[in-house]
Amino acid sequence: MATDVHRPVNPKADQTAQATQAVRANGTVQAAQAVHVEGLTRSFDGRAVIDRLQLDVRPGEFVALLGRSGCGKSTLLRILAGLDRDIEGTVLVPRRKAVAFQAPRLMPWKKVWRNVLLGLPGKPGRAVAEQALKEVGLEHRTDAWPKTLSGGEAQRASLARALVREPDLLLLDEPFGALDALTRIKAQRLVGELWQRRGCAVLLVTHDVEEAVLLADRVLVMDDGVIAHEQRIDIDRPRDITDPRFAELRAGLLERLGVDTAAEAA
Ligand SMILES: Nc1ncnc2c1ncn2[C@@H]1O[C@H](COP(=O)(O)OP(=O)(O)O)[C@@H](O)[C@H]1O
Numbered sequence: 663m664a665t666d667v668h669r670p671v672n673p674k675a676d677q678t679a680q681a682t683q684a685v686r687a688n689g690t691v692q693a694a695q696a697v698h699v700e701g702l703t704r705s706f707d708g709r710a711v712i713d714r715l716q717l718d719v720r721p722g723e724f725v726a727l728l729g730r731s732g733c734g735k736s737t738l739l740r741i742l743a744g745l746d747r748d749i750e751g752t753v754l755v756p757r758r759k760a761v762a763f764q765a766p767r768l769m770p771w772k773k774v775w776r777n778v779l780l781g782l783p784g785k786p787g788r789a790v791a792e793q794a795l796k797e798v799g800l801e802h803r804t805d806a807w808p809k810t811l812s813g814g815e816a817q818r819a820s821l822a823r824a825l826v827r828e829p830d831l832l833l834l835d836e837p838f839g840a841l842d843a844l845t846r847i848k849a850q851r852l853v854g855e856l857w858q859r860r861g862c863a864v865l866l867v868t869h870d871v872e873e874a875v876l877l878a879d880r881v882l883v884m885d886d887g888v889i890a891h892e893q894r895i896d897i898d899r900p901r902d903i904t905d906p907r908f909a910e911l912r913a914g915l916l917e918r919l920g921v922d923t924a925a926e927a928a
């Protein structure tokens with residue numbers, strides 16, 4: 663990872679930050695985990711949506727997070743992104759992290775390339791944005807206004823905005839949820855390629871089991887405020903959805919989610 667310092671979202675967790683770092687033989691410090699969460703609780707109006715949750719994500723690991731609507735996936739992602747600090751427990755994340763949501767959240771009064779650089783420290787030049795836009799196949803829209811972009815293009819711009827941060831941890835909250843089927847497949851492929859090229863850890867929140875099995879090293883199911891189930895996906899990439907092992911993993915996860923696959927097939 664480019665950055666080896668973990669910063670607790672909760673400042674009280676400083677001491678544990680040391681514990682997640684391993685010193686390499688050459689004396690440099692390497693983070694043992696990209697994400698380390700211990701005993702995390704987040705309550706709203708006295709109700710614990712996240713309840714003593716534990717989670718570790720390895721550097722460079724692609725993790726998908728499933729769970730019924732309202733189970734707390736976005737709440738967890740926002741905490742990892744540092745957007746919600748009203749928590750109990752320990753949360754350690756890399757300093758360099760970036761997040762993309764289902765809605766691309768582009769500023770309509772700024773051209774695409776300026777949106778990509780929005781909020782970046784140190785006044786980076788246009789070339790930085792151009793490079794990221796090229797990486798997501800959107801260089802031809804560098805000077806476009808956000809309202810002229812298609813849904814898929816806007817989501818690519820949002821991904822470019824995440825990439826210029828050179829994240830060690832990329833947090834994605836249902837980024838393809840609003841896209842049509844074909845655009846969605848292209849966007850999934852793009853995220854898979856970006857992840858392999860960049861080598862960052864990814865936490866992808868999705869409601870799509872097939873997407874999770876297609877992309878992730880490990881799939882988590884959240885329920886009752888904790889990670890209730892995890893499934894390693896040991897299928898070589900690129901993955902073939904017609905592979906029988908794919909169907910098996912998909913069915914197992916659907917069952918965990920309470921979806922009756924026999925009824926689905928009928
Ligand atoms: N800011 C908030 N204030 C009150 N309740 C919230 C807030 N954010 C989320 N919640 C509640 O927490 C629960 C989990 O929400 P969320 O994390 O968005 O679920 P998911 O992303 O899994 O669909 C829901 O019941 C939601 O209403």
Ligand SMILES: [Mg+2]
Pocket residue numbers: 735736737
């Ligand atoms: Mg959500």
